[in-house]
Amino acid sequence: MNASNPIPTDYETFREGVRAFLKDALTPELVRAGERTTSVFSDFEAGRKWQSILHAKGWGAPEWPMEHGGTGWDIQQHYIFLEECKLANAPNPVMMGVQMLGPMLIHFGTEAQKQKFLPGIISCDDVWCQGYSEPGSGSDLASLKTTAERDGDEYLVNGTKIWTSMAHHSNWIFCLVRTNKEVKPQAGISFLLIDMATPGITVAPFPSLDGEVEQCQVFFENVRVPVANLLGEENQGWTVAKYLLEFERGGQHFTIELKKQLSKLHRLMGSEINRAKGDPTYAYRVAETEIDIMALEQTELRIKGSLSAGDNPGALSSLVKVSGTELGQRCAELLIEAAGQSAIPWQSAVLAPEYTGDTAAPAECITTMAEYINSRATTIYGGTAEIQRGIIAKHVLGL
Amino acid sequence: MTEQMTEDQTLLKVTAERYLSDNYDFNDRRERVAIGTYSDPAQWQAFTDLGWLALPISEDLGGLGLGAREMAILAELCGQFLVTEPLIESMAVSHAILSNSPRAEALLMQVAEGTIIPVAAIDEAGEATHLSPTSQLTEDSGQWHLTGSKKWISAGASATHLTVLANSGAGLAWVLVPVDADGVTRDIYPTHDGRGGASFDFDISLDDAHIIATGEIAQDSLNAYRELAMVLSSAETLGATQAALDTTVDYTKQRIQFGQPLSSFQALQHRMSNMLIQTELTRSLVYAACDAADAGRTDFGRFARAAKVKAATVGRKVSQEAIQLHGGIATTDEYIVGHFFKRITALESWVCSKGEALQEFMALPTAQH
Secondary structure, three states: OOOOOOOOHHHHHHHHHHHHHHHHHOOHHHHHHHHOOOOOOOOHHHHHHHHHHHHHHOOOOOOOOHHHOOOOOOHHHHHHHHHHHHHOOOOOOOOHHHHHHHHHHHHHOOHHHHHHHHHHHHHOOOOEEEEOOEOOEOOOHHHOOOEEEEEOOEEEEEEEEEOOOOHHHOOEEEEEEEOOOOOOHHHHEEEEEEEOOOOOEEEEEEEOOOOOEEEEEEEEEEEEEEHHHEEOOOOOHHHHHHHHHHHHHHOOOHHHHHHHHHHHHHHHHOOOOOOOOOOOOHHHHHHHHHHHHHHHHHHHHHHHHHHHOOOOOOOHHHHHHHHHHHHHHHHHHHHHHHHHHHHOOOOHHHHOOOOOOOOOOOHHHOOHHHHHHHHHHHHOOOOOHHHHHHHHHHHHOOO | OOOOOOHHHHHHHHHHHHHHHHHOOHHHHHHHHHOOOOOOHHHHHHHHHOOOOOOOOOHHHOOOOOOHHHHHHHHHHHHHHOOOOOHHHHHHHHHHOHHHOOOHHHHHHHHHHOOOOEEEEOOOOOOOOOOOOOOEEEEEOOEEEEEEEEEEEOOOOOOOEEEEEEEEOOEEEEEEEEOOOOOEEEEEEOOOOOOOEEEEEEEEEEOHHHEEEEHHHHHHHHHHHHHHHHHHHHHHHHHHHHHHHHHHHHHHHHOEEOOEEHHHOHHHHHHHHHHHHHHHHHHHHHHHHHHHHHOOOOOHHHHHHHHHHHHHHHHHHHHHHHHHHHOHHHHOOOOOHHHHHHHHHHHHOOOOOHHHHHHHHHHOOOOOO
């Protein structure tokens, strides 16, 4: 397969179809939600609405097997879909359920679990959050201490989870819990699906550096969870989680977003609000970043080619994650330089999709500072850049 | 990671790699270069027999008609095995310059048979650029005369013929000059990359048969030569960069300090991970540039320059890191890794610098999706 050949015509027809749908389905408010997205999460209500619209179209979970609501698209079609959504400024759909939990449920779940949970995930009637990290367990996730003790047909869960994105909007949480303290850490972890309405659960949202609230800490005090909500075998949770982590790393196409940031940079450079005009090095730094984005795009295409050929990209998704997130940070830095002082005003209200009033920052720069701030988290979540480099060292270089 | 090659490309790579691995020994190379044999006639004959010189020549001119991707496969191996013979120079000249000569078929047959080793002579001292050479070609009733100087021509020591870029009455011109002709002075000097360079002075009369191209054709083939040479220098840099990384990984697994292998230290592991990440990103861009060339795409010029920028940047960083991670041994002449470093450094400024490539990249229009 030749990765750089122009794609055949039937993909172009597919692209036209996606464009036509997006033109119809995206309301001005949804587009504003897309434009004002400053992290992986769009405005919650907009993201939820968009997921339900996609579901109604039959595109709610493209990557799932068709019997569970997937579209049967190949890798290229999926890429085109994501690219067109980004170009049309669609908001990011509420995704923890579809992108993270769904593949796990389909892979490890019982028939009863699939029937019970998959429809609510794809329709977004249920909103899921991920309970992995704990205050004492970040990169060393296997050291987690939240316990689940068996008590008849139930587990009794005690402990706390943190960095639980969107927990304050969620009615379900999937959790890693300790079910055996006697064995090595990875071997004593189980995967539980927990109803957030269960007595004993408290959610404490807290603002991030950009002043917005996406993150929460979740407390569990004698929370009773039916054994039927165990995903996979007891003490098999680490295996389930590893599958999920790989999905989180490999399932992203960074260059779609990076190319959008790049065109923003080019637009800003040519506009009168560009504050970097007096900096002769600026255009060169943008051009070098553009070249690095080209290199990453071609690398993603190579990985896509090997996926199409049935290979497992394995540790190479770590390469893409490191490079993609660091390039995103570089773009955010260049944008903040071009915006200068005009990016510093902080008006939380203007980020809401329904807001149409005046802004203190120029319209092009209302998200710039928040994007820059939030870009710092990208090399931390989903396995830090250091963890990824460790994976490359171990699994690619054999060190 | 998959390189996405066709079966024929895989076969070319495997065959070439086997030949070089069996026959291109680093210590033999060191001894040979030390006595001023920069291009080994036996090696050149073998390259000829393997079809490498016919590879970039189109089929209607009697060659194998293969493309940039195949040339890049050989260039990468030249980097990996530190080949000092002017293979990438010859391939680029055959493909982009000699093919425009009215005598292309006869000339290229001699190249393919190994009797002509052509190298392009573009650079001059002083203010001259590739767009404004001071070397002068004049015509007087069917007789041509070339005067001027070319400086620091890589592999100039090994060339049998130069394609000299000159100014003529009708814009640029390419002139084929045998290096041993009367009216040509060649000053050969040893080089840090083992290739053997030379500077040339010309005051020579030539007949029509030596004029390869003038005017618009000369200008177009200059551009084609530079872009192909950027890709091949990037590919050779990539091969040397990967080899420097591989050598470093192997060495840090063997070398024991503080009672454990160097490779067990996280500070070094992460640096080697960075070397791998950047090398793979470079690989993607080099292959994409080849694909753009072979598909005749209009964005080839951007990709060629992007590959040059990326390869020069990454080659420098990775080969510097390779030396640092080895320690003292890498600073000795008898150890291979410093030779990758030196060849990569020489390639950085061959044809154009990273900065020139970046400026040219910025001047080219972006293809809109």
